[in-house]
Amino acid sequence: MFDVIGQTVKAFSQIRLGPWQALGDVLLVGEGNLSFAKTLLKMPTAHITHMIATTFESENNLPDGATKNAQIIKCNGAQIMHNVDATHLEKHFRSEKFDTIIFQFPNVGSRDSKYGHNPNHVMIRKFLRSAGDYLTPDGRVMISAVDSPHYEGAFQFDAAAKFAGFETPETYPFDPSIFSGYSHTNTNDDDSALDDHKRFATWVFRLKK
Numbered sequence: 001m002f003d004v005i006g007q008t009v010k011a012f013s014q015i016r017l018g019p020w021q022a023l024g025d026v027l028l029v030g031e032g033n034l035s036f037a038k039t040l041l042k043m044p045t046a047h048i049t050h051m052i053a054t055t056f057e058s059e060n061n062l063p064d065g066a067t068k069n070a071q072i073i074k075c076n077g078a079q080i081m082h083n084v085d086a087t088h089l090e091k092h093f094r095s096e097k098f099d100t101i102i103f104q105f106p107n108v109g110s111r112d113s114k115y116g117h118n119p120n121h122v123m124i125r126k127f128l129r130s131a132g133d134y135l136t137p138d139g140r141v142m143i144s145a146v147d148s149p150h151y152e153g154a155f156q157f158d159a160a161a162k163f164a165g166f167e168t169p170e171t172y173p174f175d176p177s178i179f180s181g182y183s184h185t186n187t188n189d190d191d192s193a194l195d196d197h198k199r200f201a202t203w204v205f206r207l208k209k
């Protein structure tokens with residue numbers, strides 16, 4: 001009887017965690033205040049074997065809380081890098097391979113179209129193409145964003161996956177309440193987009209074989 005209850009509880013918590021399990025060697029890009037990396041590192045179910053957490057901003061231009069979070073991350077054995085452009089990982093990495101590459105709530109912070117496309121779609125296409133070179137054979141890229149037709153229209157994840165040589169991504173609900181200590185920040189200010197929206201999702205991309 002207790003076995004059945006235990007197994008049911010385990011099954012529910014696995015469903016809730018979705019893809020945030022057995023992450024292996026992890027690279028995080030566009031981490032902003034680094035609070036997601038810090039939280040993930042402390043989650044036993046994430047099973048992280050190594051982590052490099054990166055920010056687009058320079059060390060002198062980080063959002064509130066980032067410096068303290070960076071210290072905690074380093075004390076837990078992970079690495080921090082700054083000025084890392086997710087669309088050009090070859091400028092920062094050589095032969096390293098990662099099981100999981102994560103970009104939480106990507107946003108270029110501009111509405112100016114690029115080559116006739118939404119700038120966020122262009123960024124995601126370039127990020128996926130670059131990330132593909134740094135994945136282990138069964139590795140995956142995970143991107144979380146607001147789950148709404150507006151955001152999906154801006155990012156066009158399926159088209160970006162096709163462009164960059166990935167399968168059509170799988171989508172899982174993203175529940176920020178699982179990640180206690182994660183305080184998402186916007187690109188251009190310190191407010192949180194998580195306050196303005198209710199539904200979020202994580203898109204999981206795997207390379208075409």
Ligand SMILES: C[S@@+](CC[C@H](N)C(=O)[O-])C[C@H]1O[C@@H](n2cnc3c(N)ncnc32)[C@H](O)[C@@H]1O
Pocket residue numbers: 029030031032033036055056057084085086087103104105106107108109123183184185186187
């Ligand atoms: C909405 S914020 C999210 C920050 C953080 N990931 C979070 O969830 O709180 C978007 C982030 O994308 C970063 N970003 C924009 N363009 C980027 C690029 N080319 N490479 C890496 N990060 C980028 C910004 O610096 C910003 O930190």
